[in-house]
Amino acid sequence: QVLLVQSGAEVKKPGSSVKVSCKASGGTFSSYGLNWVRQAPGQGLEWMGVVIPMFGSANYAQKFQGRVTITADESTSTAYMELRSLRSDDTAVFYCARGGGYNSSDPFDLWGQGTMVTVSS
Amino acid sequence: DIVMTQSPDSLAVSLGERATINCKSSLSVLYSSNNKNYLAWYQQKPGQPPKLVIYWASTRESGVPDRFSGSGSGTDFTLTISSLQAEDVAVYYCQQYNSIPYTFGQGTKLEIK
Numbered sequence: 001q002v003l004l005v006q007s008g009a010e011v012k013k014p015g016s017s018v019k020v021s022c023k024a025s026g027g028t029f030s031s032y033g034l035n036w037v038r039q040a041p042g043q044g045l046e047w048m049g050v051v052i053p054m055f056g057s058a059n060y061a062q063k064f065q066g067r068v069t070i071t072a073d074e075s076t077s078t079a080y081m082e083l084r085s086l087r088s089d090d091t092a093v094f095y096c097a098r099g100g101g102y103n104s105s106d107p108f109d110l111w112g113q114g115t116m117v118t119v120s121s
Numbered sequence: 122d123i124v125m126t127q128s129p130d131s132l133a134v135s136l137g138e139r140a141t142i143n144c145k146s147s148l149s150v151l152y153s154s155n156n157k158n159y160l161a162w163y164q165q166k167p168g169q170p171p172k173l174v175i176y177w178a179s180t181r182e183s184g185v186p187d188r189f190s191g192s193g194s195g196t197d198f199t200l201t202i203s204s205l206q207a208e209d210v211a212v213y214y215c216q217q218y219n220s221i222p223y224t225f226g227q228g229t230k231l232e233i234k
Binding site: 105 | 220228
C-alpha cells in the first residue's frame, strides 16, 4: 500500500522560507506526478505545482511562479516544496498528492496527511 | 486558466434524501481524442486531506459507496448522493485535471438538515 508521509508542522517568520517534504513508501514513485496543494484556514484547495520525479522538471501555477520550487529525489522517493518570501497569508496546510505522470493527466488519488505552516512574527 | 464554479456553496439535506452538487467549468474538459471528461470530485472532512470520490466525471473510486454518482460532460457536471448518510457530511470539491494549472471549485459544504 502506497503512502505519502509529509514532514511536520512549521512556524516561520515573515520573509523567511519553508521546505516541506513528502516521502512515498510502498510503491512506484518516479513515474507519477507529485502535486502540491495549499489550503488556507477555512478556505478551499489551491494547486501550486507538480513535479514528475523521473524527469525532474516542474510546472507551477503562475500565482506562485518565482516564489516556489518543487523538486524530487528519486533515491529517497521524496518530493519537496520550498516556498520563499513567506507572508502571513501563506499560513496554510500544504498537501502533496499523487497525480498523472508524463503524457498522462490523472486525478489525485493519493494524498499526504498535510503539513501546517504558520507564518507569524 | 480553467475556472471551476460550484453551486450551491452550502447545502443542507435530510438523512436519506438526495443531495446534488453542481460544477461548471469555464472551458470544456472533454478531451475529444479519448472522449473522456477530465473532471474529479473530492470529499474533505474536517482535519483530513481530500479523498478522491469520482473521476473521469462518472467513475467511482474503489471503496466509495454506490450512493455516490457523477454525471455530466463538457462544461457541466453533477455529483449526486442518492441517500444521504451522516458520514457524508463534508466539503466537496470538483477539479479539472485536463490542463495545467489544475483548478478546483470553491467547494460545497454539505450538512444534515
